[in-house]
Amino acid sequence: MSARAHSTATADAEAATWLARLHADARDPSDEAEFRRWIDASPANAEAFRHATSVWDAVGAVHVERNPDAVAAPSLMNRRALIAGGGAIAAMGIGLSGWQSAQAGVYQTGLGEQKRVTLEDGSILFLDTDTKLKAQFDDRQRAVTLHQGRANFRVAADTARPFVVHAGAQSVLAPRGVFDVRRDTERVSVMLIEGSVVVQKADGGPANDVDRLREGERIIIDRTHAGQIDTPDLAQQLAWQNGQMIADNQSLGAMVAEMNRYSSVKLVIADPRAASLKLSGVYRVGENAAFARSIRQLLPVGVRTNNGNLEIFSLPSEPLTSNVT
DSSP states (O other), X not given: OOHHHHHXXXXXXXXXXXXXXXXXXXXXXXXXXXXXXXXXXXXXXXXXXXXXXXXXXXXXXXXXXXXXXXXXXXXXXXXXXXHHHOOOOOOOSSEEEEEEOOGGGEEEOOTTEEEEEEOTTSOXXXXXXXXXXXXXXXXXOEEEEEEEEEEEEEEOOOTTSOEEEEETTEEEEEEEEEEEEEEETTEEEEEEEEEEEEEEETTSOBSSSSOEEOTTOEEEESSSXXXXXXXXXXXXXXXXXXXXXXXEEEEHHHHHHHHGGGOSSOEEEOSHHHHTOEEEEEEETTOHHXXXXXXXXXXXXEEEEEXXXXXXXEOTTSOSOOOOX
């Protein structure tokens, strides 16, 4: 990755993180002051934030019904005013909680909820839907166990105590940095946004021949992959922090699985033909009814209600595949 590309990728990742931070209902003036300093630090930062919010504007311009289970949130602030003076950003079609604390260091979110947490060392966590983790700090280390779900970690510097995230059979060691960890049963993925992390097995062995990630890299570990490393698109990977799902020629089956993580109204694909259709676009998570209406216009599928869920079925007279850009 060139220095310029690396700088752009970092700015894009930080812009996505700032969108998440400013979504918090209980943000305080220090957040907004820090945001203004970040904007003023580099023209690339301002441009990255304009791009991130323009994506939101493009999606927000389309009228969609909110998830009936969602928590209402403030309306979107003008992008220019936000960049100039800081302030609130629109929340999404999912519930979003502000600064939180929990007894015994346990933090969790329900279906369709996201939560921002500040730990005792100053590290900031942003929890995705249906996530549970436990923080246990002592004089030797700062340990977090991710039982399920996904979280973004912004680790505060502490030279005396390493920061460790345990996820299944894997451990993520991070002296500093910003990274995402997702755990789906025994499948674990780690995405490094900024700084440095080492991913290893809980017994101390390497998760991969190269277990130290570089910025922009992701490692996926499951029963079939000892440690597959790639460099996915950062905007797509961090879209969840903005309440979005970004797809680029992705299968409808995979998109439905991701959308269902945020809503009690489930999307059900009735046949493999529909599941294999490909689609691109930006969608708000937690709004499955709106998603179903959209794909009905874009793909050769129909949608019907079945036992309270939304069933998607292929239309027999249409071609087998359809690419939408």
